[in-house]
Amino acid sequence: MGRSRLPLGQGMLLQPCNSIHMMFMRQSLDLVYIDKGNMIIKKVPxxxxxxxxxxxxxxxxxxxxxxxxxxxxxYEVGNILTFIK
Structure with missing residues (x-):
């Protein structure tokens, strides 16, 4: 919220989280839902x-x-994501 643009290659991981709303947002987003094993279970463009x-x-x-x-x-449903800290 509050940003006018999010550059390609950046994103935000919300955890734990299984739902979002777009109130007060300025831009459209792509969403990828993952399970506890980091497997994509739903994508919302x-x-x-x-x-x-x-x-x-x-x-x-x-x-x-x-x-x-x-x-x-x-990204496809079934892909497993790896996060690097």
Whole structure:
């Protein structure tokens, strides 16, 4: 919230989290829901600001990314993500 733009290659991991709303957001986002093993279980491209709501009951976390990220990186349900700290 509050940002006018999120650059490609950046995102935010919300954990634990299985739902989001887009109230007060300025930009559309791509969402990827993951389980406890970091496997993608749902992808939601181009969720719109103010009116968007999304949920995935089985999710442990959601990653919010700039629109186009899902397609650009080729994310598919079943992919396992690795996080580097």
């Amino acid at each position: 181009n969720i719109r600001p103010w009116i968007g709501v999304s949920m995935c009951k089985k999710a442990d976390a959601v990653i919010e990314m700039p629109v186009g990220s899902i397609e650009y990186y080729g």
